[in-house]
Amino acid sequence: MAGQMVAQLWGQHQQGKAQAAMYNQQARVAEANARISDRKQEQIADQALQERDKMSDKMRLIQGQNVAETGAGGLAMSGTPLQLMASSYDEYNKDIQNWETNKNNSIYNEYLNGMNYRNEASTARVAASNTKSQTRMAMLGTILSGASSIYGLKGQYGGSSNSGGYYSP
16 A cells, blocks of 8 residues: 555656656747747848838939939029929938838837737746646655555554444444
8 A cells, every 4th residue: 555655646747747847948039039020120120220221322313313303404593493392301200210211110020029928928927836746746645645555454454353443243
């Protein structure tokens, strides 16, 4: 009986240990994904800034071409050429605003991904801790149950002719 109890305790211990290890591994994976998400946020910002620089360079090029063509045509930068330039700047400013909104949305979405991974890691760590506690409680239950069974066997086979204090003819 005692050997069976020890084997059961060992099995409970190993099962709890394996399950806690699985949860801890899930937490490590989620934390790694969170770090990747942090890096993606930085990459999104870097890439977006490069795109903005390209847009600004293109606008300066268009502005220079318009000024050169207007001057080469003998026109002054007033009236229609100036209105065309203003229209170009309006479109450029709209593009910049769209760019800013898209960049912020992309970074925020990746930030939320990172937070989800961090929450997943936290949940896995709590599950590992709970598994350890549950394993200890199950092992305690096995010890108490085993001790009770052993005590019952002792009372049954231990030579006591009086069971439970009652007279037995």
